[in-house]
Amino acid sequence: GNSVTQMEGPVTLSEEAFLTINCTYTATGYPSLFWYVQYPGEGLQLLLKATKADDKGSNKGFEATYRKETTSFHLEKGSVQVSDSAVYFCALYGNGGNQFYFGTGTSLTVIP
Amino acid sequence: KAGVTQTPRYLIKTRGQQVTLSCSPISGHRSVSWYQQTPGQGLQFLFEYFSETQRNKGNFPGRFSGRQFSNSRSEMNVSTLELGDSALYLCASSLELEGFKKLFFGSGTQLSVL
Numbered sequence: 001g002n003s004v005t006q007m008e009g010p011v012t013l014s015e016e017a018f019l020t021i022n023c024t025y026t027a028t029g030y031p032s033l034f035w036y037v038q039y040p041g042e043g044l045q046l047l048l049k050a051t052k053a054d055d056k057g058s059n060k061g062f063e064a065t066y067r068k069e070t071t072s073f074h075l076e077k078g079s080v081q082v083s084d085s086a087v088y089f090c091a092l093y094g095n096g097g098n099q100f101y102f103g104t105g106t107s108l109t110v111i112p
Numbered sequence: 113k114a115g116v117t118q119t120p121r122y123l124i125k126t127r128g129q130q131v132t133l134s135c136s137p138i139s140g141h142r143s144v145s146w147y148q149q150t151p152g153q154g155l156q157f158l159f160e161y162f163s164e165t166q167r168n169k170g171n172f173p174g175r176f177s178g179r180q181f182s183n184s185r186s187e188m189n190v191s192t193l194e195l196g197d198s199a200l201y202l203c204a205s206s207l208e209l210e211g212f213k214k215l216f217f218g219s220g221t222q223l224s225v226l
Contacts, residue, residue, distance in 0.1 A: 036217075
């Protein structure tokens with residue numbers, strides 16, 4: 001079946017530090033992969049996506065590359081800001097099913 | 113355009129009661145899905161409705177049900193509430209864009225069962 005595993009948090013970084021949040025997946029077929037972000041008190045919003053192997057999704061300085069050989073979609077940012085403090089969710093939408101599968105979320109706190 | 117609107121924002125119920133949550137999708141969006149968010153489990157898919165028909169369903173007991181109206185507004189009902197039903201319930205409407213499906217989430221309804 002389909003599933004997503006992401007690194008557990010919480011993660012605390014200083015401003016301008018490098019961020020990596022690991023995400024691996026199990027899926028039948030060729031899923032699309034996503035990172036959603038949830039800011040305090042808000043619903044989730046799409047951060048970036050990749051729909052096929054070797055695609056790189058990017059937005060707001062965040063990047064993630066769809067690696068089929070390692071079934072991974074790690075989120076990275078070179079220099080985090082306080083405003084990046086949020087919960088980050090990795091997700092997949094598979095060809096074989098008609099629903100999204102989300103990871104458990106990783107809480108990020110960036111301190112000045 | 114207004115975003116996805118969920119009401120109420122907070123709910124407190126006692127075990128055994130039932131509850132109804134409401135979701136108004138973005139205008140023009142015909143698909144609405146519901147998720148349960150808890151700290152340990154992340155987001156768990158409940159069900160999806162499209163044009164008043166349930167299109168997909170997750171692994172939740174029959175106490176969880178939903179429906180969608182002709183104006184695409186959706187309601188979710190939980191009967192015989194249990195303590196473990198305490199969670200943030202998120203609704204999302206969706207759009208097919210450039211070969212992928214994008215979810216637009218509401219802020220959620222925080223349900224506490226005492």
